[in-house]
Amino acid sequence: MPVISSLGAMSAKGFGFVGGDGKFKFTFSANQQELNLYTYLTAQGWDGAREVVLEIANGTYFWSNNTSTAALIIGSQFNNLLTITNYGYIMGKGGNGGFASASGTAGGPAISNSATGVTFINASGAFIGGGGGGGGGGVYNTNYSGGGGGAGGGNGANGAFPGPAVTSTGGTGGTVGNTSTGSLSGASAGGAGGGGGSAGGGGGRIFPGTRRAGGGGVNAGGYGGAGGEAGQAHQSSGAQPNSAAGGGGGWGSAGGAGGIGSGGAAGAATTGTSLNITNNGTIYGSQA
Numbered sequence: 001m002p003v004i005s006s007l008g009a010m011s012a013k014g015f016g017f018v019g020g021d022g023k024f025k026f027t028f029s030a031n032q033q034e035l036n037l038y039t040y041l042t043a044q045g046w047d048g049a050r051e052v053v054l055e056i057a058n059g060t061y062f063w064s065n066n067t068s069t070a071a072l073i074i075g076s077q078f079n080n081l082l083t084i085t086n087y088g089y090i091m092g093k094g095g096n097g098g099f100a101s102a103s104g105t106a107g108g109p110a111i112s113n114s115a116t117g118v119t120f121i122n123a124s125g126a127f128i129g130g131g132g133g134g135g136g137g138g139v140y141n142t143n144y145s146g147g148g149g150g151a152g153g154g155n156g157a158n159g160a161f162p163g164p165a166v167t168s169t170g171g172t173g174g175t176v177g178n179t180s181t182g183s184l185s186g187a188s189a190g191g192a193g194g195g196g197g198s199a200g201g202g203g204g205r206i207f208p209g210t211r212r213a214g215g216g217g218v219n220a221g222g223y224g225g226a227g228g229e230a231g232q233a234h235q236s237s238g239a240q241p242n243s244a245a246g247g248g249g250g251w252g253s254a255g256g257a258g259g260i261g262s263g264g265a266a267g268a269a270t271t272g273t274s275l276n277i278t279n280n281g282t283i284y285g286s287q288a
Contacts, residue, residue, distance in 0.1 A: 249264070
């Protein structure tokens with residue numbers, strides 16, 4: 001635990017101090033996964049009563065690997081006590097692509113807030129993005145396909161019966177997802193949403209990401225979306241119109257529909273109580 005003083009103290013996890021104005025100040029300079037702010041700051045010496053001034057440093061990732069849990073969790077203990085300036089990246093978890101007749105799963109939120117009176121400044125060059133929804137799957141007779149994973153590390157689904165259901169995992173913070181491998185041509189992984197195809201590509205964790213092509217098969221899979229762009233629905237033409245899969249959704253966007261399965265819903269940028277946001281950067285997804 002860093003020593004808390006008016007001069008401040010460095011730690012591997014950040015920099016915290018009580019300033020001359022009596023406020024507790026902390027800078028996050030290392031990546032954080034599913035961070036509960038109250039638990040973290042009390043462990044760093046916050047007394048639960050002082051005003052808190054936080055900074056997320058440039059290049060720092062707050063990320064989640066669970067669509068049910070936000071990357072940054074702000075509890076009600078911070079009512080009217082918290083100011084955050086974000087220079088980094090806060091990203092929700094992407095939904096997984098659907099296999100065969102399955103739908104893609106929904107993306108998760110970037111920030112969950114239960115406190116009132118929180119001031120949040122999203123600085124120039126900073127990003128907040130809900131996870132993209134996974135692309136839906138497709139099947140026709142014995143031809144199967146897998147949806148692309150949503151932006152935020154969603155897994156791409158397999159296209160080979162009986163499985164396994166996942167063929168390409170999503171990327172970690174700052175990386176693209178893994179390109180799928182299947183018996184037919186696999187779909188491209190994306191910095192955001194992965195492409196759908198005979199096997200879906202994994203969603204990445206890069207803002208804003210680029211559109212990634214769908215893979216081959218009887219019918220072409222939909223492309224994976226970039227930041228703020230929905231995954232493309234399956235491209236159903238020819239003799240087996242329901243066999244293709246949808247692309248994974250970009251940041252804060254829904255996945256594309258497959259021949260059978262629906263695309264997963266978009267993850268929100270913020271959920272719960274509204275933040276007082278000044279946005280000079282980029283936000284993808286709905287805000288509370």
